[in-house]
Amino acid sequence: MTVSGRGPRERMVFSAAQLIRRDGVGSTGMRSVAVHAQAPRGSLQHYFPGGKEQLVDEAVGWAGRYAAGRVARFMAALPEPTPGGLFDRMVRQWTEEYERQGFGGGCPVAAATVDRAASVESTRGAASAAFAEWTGAVARALADMGVPADRCEPLATLMIGSLEGAILIARAERSVRALTTVSRELGPVLDAAAGESVRPRPKGAADE
Amino acid sequence: MTVSGRGPRERMVFSAAQLIRRDGVGSTGMRSVAVHAQAPRGSLQHYFPGGKEQLVDEAVGWAGRYAAGRVARFMAALPEPTPGGLFDRMVRQWTEEYERQGFGGGCPVAAATVDRAASVESTRGAASAAFAEWTGAVARALADMGVPADRCEPLATLMIGSLEGAILIARAERSVRALTTVSRELGPVLDAAAGESVRPRPKGAADE
Numbered sequence: 001m002t003v004s005g006r007g008p009r010e011r012m013v014f015s016a017a018q019l020i021r022r023d024g025v026g027s028t029g030m031r032s033v034a035v036h037a038q039a040p041r042g043s044l045q046h047y048f049p050g051g052k053e054q055l056v057d058e059a060v061g062w063a064g065r066y067a068a069g070r071v072a073r074f075m076a077a078l079p080e081p082t083p084g085g086l087f088d089r090m091v092r093q094w095t096e097e098y099e100r101q102g103f104g105g106g107c108p109v110a111a112a113t114v115d116r117a118a119s120v121e122s123t124r125g126a127a128s129a130a131f132a133e134w135t136g137a138v139a140r141a142l143a144d145m146g147v148p149a150d151r152c153e154p155l156a157t158l159m160i161g162s163l164e165g166a167i168l169i170a171r172a173e174r175s176v177r178a179l180t181t182v183s184r185e186l187g188p189v190l191d192a193a194a195g196e197s198v199r200p201r202p203k204g205a206a207d208e
Numbered sequence: 209m210t211v212s213g214r215g216p217r218e219r220m221v222f223s224a225a226q227l228i229r230r231d232g233v234g235s236t237g238m239r240s241v242a243v244h245a246q247a248p249r250g251s252l253q254h255y256f257p258g259g260k261e262q263l264v265d266e267a268v269g270w271a272g273r274y275a276a277g278r279v280a281r282f283m284a285a286l287p288e289p290t291p292g293g294l295f296d297r298m299v300r301q302w303t304e305e306y307e308r309q310g311f312g313g314g315c316p317v318a319a320a321t322v323d324r325a326a327s328v329e330s331t332r333g334a335a336s337a338a339f340a341e342w343t344g345a346v347a348r349a350l351a352d353m354g355v356p357a358d359r360c361e362p363l364a365t366l367m368i369g370s371l372e373g374a375i376l377i378a379r380a381e382r383s384v385r386a387l388t389t390v391s392r393e394l395g396p397v398l399d400a401a402a403g404e405s406v407r408p409r410p411k412g413a414a415d416e
Contacts (some may be wrong), residue, residue: 020212024323104326110330110376114322115232117379118312127380155244157377157389164376165369168318172335181365 009047011037016059021108025056025115025123056112057126063108064130068137075141083142083194084187087159090138091183094167095176103174106167109134135160146194154195162186217255218247224267229316233264233323233331264320265334271316272338274317276345283349289404290397291350298346298390302375303384311382314375317342343368354402363401370394 003187008016019028030052034041048054074089075081097105109130116123136157143149162182169178214222223245227236237261242249256262282297283289304311317338324331346364351357370390377386 018257023324024234025230026232026323027327064410106322106325110318111322113376113380114314114319115234118230119235119312124380124382128382131377154389154393157374157386158370158393159375159388161373161386162366162370164373165371166365166373168321168372169339169365169369172317172321172332172339174332174336178365178369181362182369185362185366185397189393 008037008039008043012039012044012047012055013058013062016055017063017108020056020059020111021063021105024111028056030055053120053122056116056120057122059111060112060123060126060130062128064070067109067130067134071134071137071141075144081141081145083145083147083155083190086138086141086145087163087186087190088183090159090163091166091179094163094170095179098170098176098179103171106171107164110164110167122159131160142190142194148193151193153189155190159186216245216247216251220247220255220263221266222318224263225271225316226313228264228267228319229271229313230281232319236264238263239396249305261328261330264324264328268317268320268331268338272334272341275317275338275342278350279342279345283352289349291353291355291363291398294353295371295394295398296350296391298367298371299374299387302371302378303387306378306384306387311379314379315372318372318375326377339368350398350402359401363398367394367398386410397414 012033016028019036030044031041033055034044047175048058050057068125070090071086074086078085078089109127113127117127118124122131130139133196135153135156138159139152142152142155147155163179166178166182170176220241224236224241227241227244239249241263242252252263256266258265278298278301279294282294286293286297287307317335320331321335325335326332343361343364346367349361350360350363355363371387374386374390378384
């Protein structure tokens with residue numbers, strides 16, 4: 001994704017998310033966001049009267065909507081959707097980024113949580129809402145694939161939790177090992193919850 | 209844990225880990241570390257000539273050794289050790305902290321990764337080493353419990369990854385829900401790898 005083709009406000013929110021996921025909240029300055037977004041510096045005050053806190057919260061909200069939206073796109077692209085196939089796609093979005101662009105960025109919601117959960121209540125709330133939106137989208141997809149209702153939210157939490165943790169380990173190690181590991185280990189567990197344990201995952205689901 | 213009963217150097221490393229896991233690396237100042245450690249401010253220069261970078265790296269190293277050391281203690285305390293029982297103890301260290309002290313702190317290795325993996329090579333390396341030390345301790349424990357050799361490291365990575373991600377979600381939500389969820393979901397999966405799938409986990413393992 002690039003910053004082009006959007007309005008200045010949208011570009012600044014997007015740029016803030018990109019810088020936060022690379023350097024954390026503390027090292028992301030308002031000025032560098034404006035530069036990254038190719039926006040006049042004065043426009044920050046105009047669009048974000050609440051300052052950095054407002055911009056960070058909106059970046060976190062954008063990230064939650066983006067992650068939730070990707071779930072529907074992954075589902076649409078899977079010829080025969082399975083829970084393990086969905087998780088494989090969620091993980092592969094990260095392995096592909098890391099293999100193409102290096103390990104420079106993690107999840108902006110994780111960064112906001114680490115840096116602000118203890119000190120900025122609005123940002124903690126934004127992170128909680130982002131996780132909830134993403135978890136809800138994954139849980140609904142699991143339900144559509146035949147996972148029993150009472151298992152959808154727990155399994156969605158397991159998927160997002162293990163993905164978030166594997167992103168951290170991958171960035172530290174500069175290796176996709178942890179990401180491919182959680183996908184390979186959890187795939188059969190997730191498929192079993194939808195009654196797919198006996199039947200091997202269709203080959204098309206992994207090739208998309 | 210408290211800062212008392214250690215030398216000033218050790219106290220400062222410990223205090224740095226505590227402040228980093230609460231506020232992230234960016235918001236943790238050298239001066240506040242000295243105050244937290246009840247150490248004279250000049251002693252920072254004396255013990256850490258490499259400045260904040262050295263202190264952060266040593267705090268991350270301390271956290272890795274601490275997490276690895278806890279694995280042996282959890283194993284020793286389990287009357288009948290099982291992989292699911294070990295994971296339950298690893299997770300419960302966090303649920304107990306959050307229920308007693310609130311959601312103020314996460315994992316310092318996660319914080320260092322989010323804030324410095326892209327910008328400070330020595331800190332990224334320290335985080336990688338910390339994850340490796342912790343993963344190695346968990347993998348050895350799994351081997352001792354009968355998990356086949358080629359499954360020990362992948363399952364240890366899954367345990368640590370899902371725990372790290374659940375810590376993030378728990379802090380954002382101010383709820384232990386994600387932590388109890390990953391423990392409940394993965395416990396049977398881990399026990400199955402050690403051939404424990406049929407036999408229920410001994411009651412003592414959960415109550416200890």
